[in-house]
Amino acid sequence: MAKKKIKRQTSKRKKIRRQSMKKRKKMTLKKLKDFGGHLYKQMITGEFPWIEMPSRSTSNILYDDRLKQYILGKRNVKRSSRNIRHVRPVTQLVWTASFAHNLNKKGKTSTLRDIFYSAQAFDVNFKNQQESDNIITDLETVLGFAREDFNIFPEERSQIFGDLTIEYTVPGYEGNSLNLTTHPDGLAIGPALTTSDFKSTKANKVIVIEKGAMFTRLIEEKAFKKFKALLIHTAGQPPRSTRRIIRRLNKELGLPVYVFCDGDPWGMAIAITIICGSANAAHLKELATPEAKWMGLYSSDIEKYKLPSTKLKIVDIKRLRDMRKDPRYIAKPWTTQITHFLQKKRKCELEAFSRYGLDYVVKKYLPEKLKRL
């Protein structure tokens, strides 16, 4: 009975989403077209083409306490081709927009590095990839859409596994369904998965995992069944498309998200990026999942579960001290755990659970922790 209900709910949700995915694709194309139209109109009226967008300088990056993420302030910058110093970035931006428009119309994808080289065919020479990456971020800022929306994807891949059925929207696979338990080593989160619709799921939560060994452990020990969980392996800091998938699972399917990382400041940084986003993506709102929860490893877990640990290094301590000045870490459990880490001066990896047998994390830690959260 309960199962049926979830199914009905998700099929309803799916319908909502399918429309919004299609809408999103159309909106991206329209935004790009409008951007061209805007420049065209300026030229027709004899104006030098110009562009206005929110400034991404540090002083204009603010932390929004209500949204629990970084946003851009009200200051704008204007770039005009009338100004000789602006001709170069304006031209580069216009070319990048036209390239993105082509990609989207053809249903092809590209990477940041590809774009750097592709530009050379058009004699739009970027000095280096840093320059082209920066122009792509400008385009995101101008349009208010992420580069993944206009089919520019990261090269790195995370993996996903669990009882979620998706429906592809990419050419050649449109309408095909796949259940993400079909391959027990995990499925890559690339362009096809990122743009797919969520059809149905029996899962009631998402567990995001920093390390591959733990991801495999939770599959082998059937944790995904026991906890009805979708598992995502980030392999360190997750690529942006993975952060987006996490957000979508939370927003579209209403699934709570738990982030499970090494017990050290670097694990905490992964968790906070998933939850609150990062300052350098302050111009985008759809990469963060404010409702996601940091599941561990806490400094207090190291003590409580007597996990094998190693001494914090100077660089770890420095990072923890810096966190005290970062507005994203101002609430519990962050504050208490930062203090705890600095007192105990120990850190611990996810693999350390193996100390108590390969199934300990599934039988003991996860049930207790999920209950408490």
Add this chain to the structure above:
Amino acid sequence: MAKKKIKRQTSKRKKIRRQSMKKRKKMTLKKLKDFGGHLYKQMITGEFPWIEMPSRSTSNILYDDRLKQYILGKRNVKRSSRNIRHVRPVTQLVWTASFAHNLNKKGKTSTLRDIFYSAQAFDVNFKNQQESDNIITDLETVLGFAREDFNIFPEERSQIFGDLTIEYTVPGYEGNSLNLTTHPDGLAIGPALTTSDFKSTKANKVIVIEKGAMFTRLIEEKAFKKFKALLIHTAGQPPRSTRRIIRRLNKELGLPVYVFCDGDPWGMAIAITIICGSANAAHLKELATPEAKWMGLYSSDIEKYKLPSTKLKIVDIKRLRDMRKDPRYIAKPWTTQITHFLQKKRKCELEAFSRYGLDYVVKKYLPEKLKRL
């Protein structure tokens, strides 16, 4: 008609392999048991337990010109618990063998890092992971089997995509089939894929690719169909389980393998590791694919296709000079390309093909190159 023939061939091959996969699993368990029996017998007859194995010291690593890979020479080392300095490594080795035996019997997998921590539960304290990794390599040397055979897998994952149907042998999935075109972002090569049987394929070659952007490009441009190719993305130096899958595709299905890397000494090093193996795995024979071919990028390709290139750095030049002393690079095309690189002093990445449009590599480079090879 031709298609049918391939199908019949592969179904025959599959049968051969299925037996050998089962046999292999049994053989691993038997080897581990025999190892224990050997020690037991020594103790019963009042001997201090001892172990003998090929030496892995540099002077005993030889290049076999016929096998085209590194092998260990005839020198053996003996470790006896009679010698106080040997008690520690002998004990560690025996514990590791017993842990591996347990893993295999339960059908569970583990990683090098997991083993380091698991040992602590048994008061077998390794000083650091380097020590436990080294003991696992000892176990490989003693048994003549790779650690993947006794279920110790690398954490990193490569990806695979293409028309190959596999049948799983891992618990929970035993007997399930999957065609590797089901997910267009690629499927992770982990424990389940590594231990699966190959059932059928319509592919007639394997293309191994260093970079994710090129892997995605070849999927999007339908290169896997056009060239009837299975695609493997190594993400840099491939993990050992990926090297093994490449070997199996070549040996079991008779598919020729082409390795497609950046045009620089680091790309060449990836290709040579796949083809000839590495010195530090000289104790294992089943990781190399001597029949695989280096497909590029050659230094001469950079010139021929007028690809955007950058200047070689001092470290690149040093690496190229070192290659001249490495016995794996003594034949063509390696020798001519090393000379060419050192003359032109330019290198080039796979993404550089985008200079001529996103489909250039599929329409122009690959057909020409495959024809020549």
